[in-house]
Amino acid sequence: QKEVEQNSGPLSVPEGAIASLNCTYSDRGSQSFFWYRQYSGKSPELIMSIYSNGDKEDGRFTAQLNKASQYVSLLIRDSQPSDSATYLCAVLVGGTASKLTFGTGTRLQVTL
Amino acid sequence: DGGITQSPKYLFRKEGQNVTLSCEQNLNHDAMYWYRQDPGQGLRLIYYSQIVNDFQKGDIAEGYSVSREKKESFPLTVTSAQKNPTAFYLCASSMTGGYGYTFGSGTRLTVV
Numbered sequence: 505q506k507e508v509e510q511n512s513g514p515l516s517v518p519e520g521a522i523a524s525l526n527c528t529y530s531d532r533g534s535q536s537f538f539w540y541r542q543y544s545g546k547s548p549e550l551i552m553s554i555y556s557n558g559d560k561e562d563g564r565f566t567a568q569l570n571k572a573s574q575y576v577s578l579l580i581r582d583s584q585p586s587d588s589a590t591y592l593c594a595v596l597v598g599g600t601a602s603k604l605t606f607g608t609g610t611r612l613q614v615t616l
Numbered sequence: 617d618g619g620i621t622q623s624p625k626y627l628f629r630k631e632g633q634n635v636t637l638s639c640e641q642n643l644n645h646d647a648m649y650w651y652r653q654d655p656g657q658g659l660r661l662i663y664y665s666q667i668v669n670d671f672q673k674g675d676i677a678e679g680y681s682v683s684r685e686k687k688e689s690f691p692l693t694v695t696s697a698q699k700n701p702t703a704f705y706l707c708a709s710s711m712t713g714g715y716g717y718t719f720g721s722g723t724r725l726t727v728v
Contacts, residue, residue, distance in 0.1 A: 536714040547706055547719040548659075555714075592658070596714050603649075604717060608658035 507531060508595050510607035518615050523580040525610050527593030530574070536596035537569055537576045542609065543589045552578060583614045618643045622707050622720035628728045629694065629701060637692045637723045639707035648690035649717065651706045652676065659706065665690055666712060694725065702727050 540548035620641040661674030679698025708717035
């Protein structure tokens with residue numbers, strides 16, 4: 505079982521809709537969770553971090569964490585064509601200070 | 617402005633040649649990392665360093681070497697022992713303690 509799993513997609517949503525991206529992780533000791541956005545040919549950019557159960561909102565982005573079920577999700581409201589990118593989930597695995605494990609990413613396509 | 621700088625942006629390596637990728641940060645981060653990304657795949661950890669003069673192997677360290685003589689700098693050498701070096705190389709840095717990474721813009725290495 506991979507440590508961090510994501511559906512590779514592509515996930516296609518129409519402009520203005522809500523995009524929902526999911527990620528599961530295997531290590532129950534994981535403490536910190538991050539979402540990165542990566543445009544084609546570019547480096548990843550941190551867009552959200554979440555450390556405790558529940559929701560965290562930042563503009564059009566909402567990160568959701570459920571440690572009991574070992575999943576973290578990212579909601580993008582009012583999706584725009586500029587949101588089309590690959591979204592990487594990253595988890596700080598317990599016992600390995602400051603070393604993130606990344607999922608393989610979900611490709612999001614926002615259609616006009 | 618604080619940031620992390622990778623150079624060169626593109627690099628071509630001949631068979632049997634060692635090449636060195638530069639990574640410099642002025643964020644005062646203690647930890648630095650090197651990842652490799654192949655087309656359509658996730659990030660794989662090559663080496664990481666959490667303190668000057670100390671570094672650890674990641675998941676795919678064979679054929680690579682690093683040094684950490686200064687807090688700001690973490691160069692990666694791709695040696696001739698690395699048989700399939702063509703990839704996108706990403707350097708990142710972070711504060712210790714479970715924070716997200718800041719990535720450089722990457723170096724695209726191609727074997728010719």
